[in-house]
Amino acid sequence: MKIIIVGASGTIGKVVTEELSKRHEIIKASRSKGDVQVDIESPRSIEAMYKHAGKFDAMVSTTGLGHFGPLKTATDKEFRRGVDSKLMGQINLVLIGQHYINAKGSFTLTSGILGEDPVRLGANLSMANGGINSFVIAAAIELENNVRINVVSPGVVEDSPGNFQYFPGHIPVMMDNVVAAYVRSVEGALTGKIIKVF
Amino acid sequence: MKIIIVGASGTIGKVVTEELSKRHEIIKASRSKGDVQVDIESPRSIEAMYKHAGKFDAMVSTTGLGHFGPLKTATDKEFRRGVDSKLMGQINLVLIGQHYINAKGSFTLTSGILGEDPVRLGANLSMANGGINSFVIAAAIELENNVRINVVSPGVVEDSPGNFQYFPGHIPVMMDNVVAAYVRSVEGALTGKIIKVF
Numbered sequence: 001m002k003i004i005i006v007g008a009s010g011t012i013g014k015v016v017t018e019e020l021s022k023r024h025e026i027i028k029a030s031r032s033k034g035d036v037q038v039d040i041e042s043p044r045s046i047e048a049m050y051k052h053a054g055k056f057d058a059m060v061s062t063t064g065l066g067h068f069g070p071l072k073t074a075t076d077k078e079f080r081r082g083v084d085s086k087l088m089g090q091i092n093l094v095l096i097g098q099h100y101i102n103a104k105g106s107f108t109l110t111s112g113i114l115g116e117d118p119v120r121l122g123a124n125l126s127m128a129n130g131g132i133n134s135f136v137i138a139a140a141i142e143l144e145n146n147v148r149i150n151v152v153s154p155g156v157v158e159d160s161p162g163n164f165q166y167f168p169g170h171i172p173v174m175m176d177n178v179v180a181a182y183v184r185s186v187e188g189a190l191t192g193k194i195i196k197v198f
Numbered sequence: 199m200k201i202i203i204v205g206a207s208g209t210i211g212k213v214v215t216e217e218l219s220k221r222h223e224i225i226k227a228s229r230s231k232g233d234v235q236v237d238i239e240s241p242r243s244i245e246a247m248y249k250h251a252g253k254f255d256a257m258v259s260t261t262g263l264g265h266f267g268p269l270k271t272a273t274d275k276e277f278r279r280g281v282d283s284k285l286m287g288q289i290n291l292v293l294i295g296q297h298y299i300n301a302k303g304s305f306t307l308t309s310g311i312l313g314e315d316p317v318r319l320g321a322n323l324s325m326a327n328g329g330i331n332s333f334v335i336a337a338a339i340e341l342e343n344n345v346r347i348n349v350v351s352p353g354v355v356e357d358s359p360g361n362f363q364y365f366p367g368h369i370p371v372m373m374d375n376v377v378a379a380y381v382r383s384v385e386g387a388l389t390g391k392i393i394k395v396f
Binding site for chain 1: 321
């Protein structure tokens with residue numbers, strides 16, 4: 001398969017890229033590195049990425065930022081970070097990508113445990129994750145030509161020890177299990193699933 | 199209690215207003231009617247509404263629009279309707295309202311069945327509903343002074359027969375049950391709950 005990985009240079013993206021590149025042709029997309037550059041906050045940039053990549057069989061997104069900070073002082077502007085990047089950035093990868101993907105292709109997005117199991121400072125990411133999860137189950141029933149869509153929802157990953165302090169009592173999840181979830185989505189036959197890794 | 203109802207003139211809002219006004223002081227807020235006008239897409243307008251209303255004990259939001267249309271032709275612009283109105287509009291009612299609400303007060307937002315049980319054309323509303331649900335569970339663990347927050351997630355309501363065609367096989371939910379969910383949130387002691395009415 002020809003697979004576009006958006007966020008290929010990130011903590012999860014680089015390990016997913018390593019695994020999928022064993023069996024597939026990979027196009028690495030990142031904000032500033034990789035085979036093609038993309039700013040997922042810009043629909044125009046996303047369109048340019050797909051035009052550059054040409055027809056493809058799978059798009060895996062392991063990217064998207066959100067605001068991490070206290071609810072007490074949170075503002076519309078801070079919340080727009082998660083809206084514009086992790087939420088609408090990933091949704092636009094699908095809305096635009098559906099016009100370039102091959103029949104029987106797949107989209108795999110990334111949400112996270114905060115969508116259902118919140119931590120302090122995480123409301124913006126909870127919102128983004130919940131929105132992505134619900135978008136995916138809805139998009140799955142409308143995508144045509146047997147195109148599939150799933151979302152991987154990981155817990156805090158063992159490779160991000162800097163985040164552990166914000167997740168008291170959370171058992172870090174093994175990166176092997178996270179990578180397996182993406183493989184299950186891309187190479188399997190599931191659609192409309194929230195694949196939880198926690 | 200002194201309760202602000204945003205969307206008081208809507209299908210659900212007017213019935214919730216009728217019920218809560220039996221026991222409480224109600225300030226009706228709507229886009230163009232009511233005791234105070236508010237455009238929930240504008241943080242400045244929300245701030246002005248709260249300044250006008252003064253300290254309060256509960257804010258109930260039964261408002262928020264989204265785009266209803268095919269995924270196949272959906273655009274970033276169309277999806278921003280649900281983002282700016284139903285999702286961020288309701289979230290900003292909380293982010294700003296937390297600075298005006300009395301101790302032990304409550305926020306009650308509205309999502310809907312599409313967050314977990316999608317229909318054709320509804321991906322934008324699914325996204326908004328899922329985002330609101332996850333925001334509420336996250337905000338509940340950070341709100342101070344014993345302020346509570348819940349969200350009512352109704353199915354298609356019996357009072358909206360014009361919507362039935364878009365919800366094949368859905369059993370319309372009774373408005374009495376929907377109103378009861380808002381009463382449970384406002385007058386009860388729950389917090390961080392998605393109160394499903396379907």
